[in-house]
Amino acid sequence: MNQMQAERLQKILSEAGITSRRKAEKLILQGRVTVNGKVVSELGTKAVLGKDDICVDGKAIKAETEKVVVALFKPKSCVTTLHDPQGRPTVADLVKSIPVRVYPVGRLDYDAEGLLLMTNDGELAHRLQHPRYKVPKTYLVKIRGRPLEEALGRLQQGVELEDGITAPAELQILEDDKKATWLTLTLREGRNHQVKRMCAAVGCPVLRLRRTKIGPIDLGNLQPGRIRKLKAREVRVLRKAVGLDG
Ligand code: URA
Numbered sequence: 001m002n003q004m005q006a007e008r009l010q011k012i013l014s015e016a017g018i019t020s021r022r023k024a025e026k027l028i029l030q031g032r033v034t035v036n037g038k039v040v041s042e043l044g045t046k047a048v049l050g051k052d053d054i055c056v057d058g059k060a061i062k063a064e065t066e067k068v069v070v071a072l073f074k075p076k077s078c079v080t081t082l083h084d085p086q087g088r089p090t091v092a093d094l095v096k097s098i099p100v101r102v103y104p105v106g107r108l109d110y111d112a113e114g115l116l117l118m119t120n121d122g123e124l125a126h127r128l129q130h131p132r133y134k135v136p137k138t139y140l141v142k143i144r145g146r147p148l149e150e151a152l153g154r155l156q157q158g159v160e161l162e163d164g165i166t167a168p169a170e171l172q173i174l175e176d177d178k179k180a181t182w183l184t185l186t187l188r189e190g191r192n193h194q195v196k197r198m199c200a201a202v203g204c205p206v207l208r209l210r211r212t213k214i215g216p217i218d219l220g221n222l223q224p225g226r227i228r229k230l231k232a233r234e235v236r237v238l239r240k241a242v243g244l245d246g
Helices: 009-015 021-029 091-095 122-129 149-157 194-201 232-241
Strands: 033-035 054-056 069-074 113-119 137-144 170-176 180-187 206-214 227-229
Touching: 009 021, 009 033, 009 054, 069 091, 069 232, 091 113, 113 122, 122 232, 137 194, 149 170, 149 194, 180 194, 180 206, 194 206
Parallel strands: 113 206
Antiparallel strands: 033 054, 069 113, 069 227, 137 180, 137 206, 170 180
C-alpha cells in the first residue's frame, strides 16, 4: 500500500491485516473506528496510513513496513556503516535504490570484501550475528606463506586469541605455493577481525579476504559494489536457518 496516499478506511484496515474489507465496513458502521481522535462512521471516508492516527477500538493501526533483505558485494575501501565521520565511501551509498532503510548485518573490515547482508528485519539481523545460532560464514582467504600442518590443525580445532579460544572451523586448501596460500575458512562465530586474528596467531598474515557465504546465502556471481534483493524463498530459508518461522 502507498503509505502517503489517501485510501478508503476499509481498504486501509484490510490491507493492514486487521480484518477483511467487509468486516472493516461493519467496524466503521459500528462506530469502532476513529481517525485523529474522531469517530468515523461513514464508509466513504478516506485517510492516510502513516500520517493520520487511525484506531480500532482505541488501538492504533500501524503501517506494515515490508521486510527486505539485500545481499551486497561490499567492495574493498568501503566502510560497513551508514555514515562515516571520515567521509569514506559507505555501504549506504550502495543501497540507495532500496526504498526502505536497511542496516548492515554485522561487519566486514574496510579492506575486506564480499557478501554483506543488509535488512530492516531487526530480529533476523540479531540472530544472524548471535553466536547462539552458529550461522556458518565462509571466507576465501589468501595468506602469506604456506602453513604447516600444525598451523592448519590449530585453525580448525581452535586458536587461542586474547578473547578466548576459537570454536572449531572448517578449512580447505585451494592453492598453495611458497609465497602464498588460498584457502576457505568457515566460522560459526563472528568476533571482530576473527579471520585475520586467527591467521596471524598461527604465523600466516592475511593478504586478501572475501566473504563468500552466510548461512544458505551465497555471493554467487554478484559483482563488487552490486546488490540484489533476496527472493521470498531465500528469505524463508534464511529465517529458518536461525529458528524463525518454524
Ligand atoms: N574476519 C576478519 O578478520 N575480517 C572481516 O572483515 C571478517 C572476518
